[in-house]
Amino acid sequence: MTTAPAPAVGQSLARPRAKRLVTGRGRYTGDIAAKRALQVAFFRSPHPHARIKSIDVSAARALKGVVLVATGADVAKHCKGFAGIHRLFKGMKAAEQWPLAFDRACWQGEPVVAVAAETRAIAEDALDLIEVDWEPLEGLGTPEKAIAGGTVLHESLGDNIGYDGTTASGDVEAALAGAAVVIEDTFRFGRHTGVCLEPRSILAAYDPSDDSLVVHESHQCPAQQQAIFADLMGLPEHRVRVVCPDVGGAFGIKQQLYGDELATCIVSKMTGRPAIFIADRVESFASDIHAREHVVKGQMAFAPDGRILGLTVDDLFAVGAYSNYPRSSIGEASHVAALTGGPYRIPAYRARVRMIYQNKPPVGHYRAVGHPIACAVAEQLLDRGARALGLDPIAVRRINQVPDGTASHKSHSGFMLNGLTVEACLGKLLAGFDMAAFRREQQDARKRGLLLGLGIANFVEFTGTGAPYYGESGAPVTAQESCLARLEPSGHVRCLTGTTDQGQGTDTAVGQAIADAIGVSFDDVEVISGDSAGPVGGGAWASRGASSGIEAAVRAGRALRDEILRLAGLILQRKPEQMMLAGGLLCDAASGAELITLREVATIAHYRQHLLPPGTQPELSMTRSFVPQSQSFITTNGVQLSVVSVDPGLGDVRLLRHRVAHDSGTVINPMLLDEQIRGGVVQGLGAALFEEIHYSEDAVLGTGSLMDYLLPLATEIPDIEVAHLATPDPGTSIGAKGAGEAGTAGAAAAVLNAVNDALAPMGAHISTLPITPERVLAAIAAASSSHDTKPGLQG
């Protein structure tokens, strides 16, 4: 008799793939050798906005070792143009894009000419020999300048506003008029990007003999890329294959089509040789998707007891020169409209969002799309309201929160927010945190001239995107996940999944779920992902792996288990329902007595079918899929707490503590979940204090290296304390919710609130991220000049 082994789900198992990565045996795109491969480099626009009068590539073509020099017009002969329209957003306008610019460049760094050579060094030498006659045009650096009525970036669109939409509920004007306090402010968010340590990389191999294209690409979504390359290049889709091997960080940066990557595929087609393009760091800053350039006017109206009466949001969202393809660039602003104030009951609401074109690289879907903006605006307005009313900010949160256990709460923005646990998360966050002691410490510190601050930020989160959102968009983006589970002759299981893993641990979680679903040990399951020739899935975006990806795996695993039980029943002449499979052994369901090993069943099913009853057909590969068909998102929530010190003389902010409580649904792997939260938090802390891509008013890039774009370093970041709630999502078998966005969603808002808590006694506040020393000092100076009395620290 055997006892069933402990389920794999719920255990902090280490990631099998990591074994390769710690020994230097990772296989990133740039590590893959290809015979006769050409190295591709791009001549990029030095101007934010300029007409191309002529291009002379003759000297570049003549350089020894150069195989191909292709202009925008050359490349365009091999593909269609594309435009990032999302049809769910009525009236959206987007200009057509091409892999390379050919009559006009619209951002500094836009690719203009592709050079393919025997080595990267020669390709870069050739770039210096390219002569372009430019006619510089006005560059639009800010959204305000772009809507001021001057230069229109794309004449066919009429103006620079790609989308203008309003969401409203209740009577917001009455709420503002009848409020005891209305807090109003304009928030500015610095443009930043994901800075994947592995830059964007692609190896494209076109074979003219059968019109096929095999692409290795550092990307999150192989199935989407297959569809795009086939469609835009006019290739038969079943002969286009996209493989995403190890990927060195993605975070949404590697989720869309880039012109230079499509151009690399076309270079391979034009030359009949494999073509490799690996962006360098300057190119990454100048051409990776950016995020978060928002100017948001917000108003929050309060009753005397702190109840929120109304909220307005007006978001100017600057998305760069084009709307991203294929998902469009609207995501952040749409999430701002959907999620601002999401944890609270708000009776009157109006959110206007405008998507603005300007001369910068396109904005895409960086981690926690829009959530950090929504969270920072609402949480800072709420804190300021509490301060104005003389109320405790935590108490004000509590009286406004959506009550826990509300099965389906329709938010003020019209979204169904199901099963929120805002109060439970807040309770978990504050458990063991001595708030009274902190407030005493804060008072004592002030007497010594030190500013301490504490900030809290609630957030609601969209994860596991379902069919409606991209189903309506017109884009080749699937919300359906698929998984194939295959019984090997040895009784081991190989599993191919359409979800992808850039280090999150999705492969491991899939392995844990499918091991339990079949009844084998985790070590006997191998998970393979990242190949568009495998089961079709969305890949990795919007925290979908743990919900949709796992559900497909569970269904495939159960189907394979049922087939194993059927075959074992035929072999043993027993009823399948009287047996169970656990730990790789088939046992009597009632007594637990061992009957036959899975290995024996697998061997018969693969090699000895003559022993089975006549007409028996074993099916040893099972593919199952799952799509959340009607639900746009799985909603969940969390809360973060930040403690900071602010040096009023230097403007320096130090992060002292950071805590998170998050409802991730059922926890599949506690260790991997914690690390998703921590990693997300630290990206949010970067946004809070450090990260900003600087552009001039004319849209000239000022941050081209890691010397001038600051990222969080180990010495600047405290340990991150993480706690979880585990409220199962009712829509899937296991009930996991997404967790990849949560850390980033709330971290910056918590820090903003903490800094403003620290500055409050000086009458100063900050409404711009990142909170740089200059901005802190400017806020203090502004407060002291607007007060008659000298500011003191005696608050």
Next chain:
Amino acid sequence: MSGPSFDEPEVTIELTVNGATVTRRVSTRRHLSDFLRDDLGLTGTHIGCEHGVCGACTVRYDGEIARSCLILAAQTDGSTVETVEGLSDSGEIEALQQAFLARNALQCGFCTPGMLVTAADLLRSVPKPSRDEVRDAISANYCRCTGYHAIVDAIMAASEKLAVKS
């Protein structure tokens, strides 16, 4: 590939890489990082920024950690270079590797080889570091995935394991 020369000036270098003597003709402008990856196939050394900031290309060069993207292959003649592959094969960083695995101190893994080489250097000079000393030691190695907490935990765990052994 050693690559076609295309009239680029070249020099011959002979050095010890992971314990083996290698002799190659290299372009005078070739970086050590490219030499290791493209000429020797040692792709564990990663290239993240090519301007000496991110630390992904960290190797041990004549016994000291160094950024291989800031060193020309031509200047390494007569030197000793150790990469993550060599430190793995020799077993020198096994305790760190096991700790990184057990603690999930890596996600995408791109920073990991440089992080391990740096951590091994710390533990050679400071066998029992404090958390702050660990954070200080890895403060020139960027990690975008973990937020550093798990890396600090793993290096602390490895130092404790090594202390028990010795």
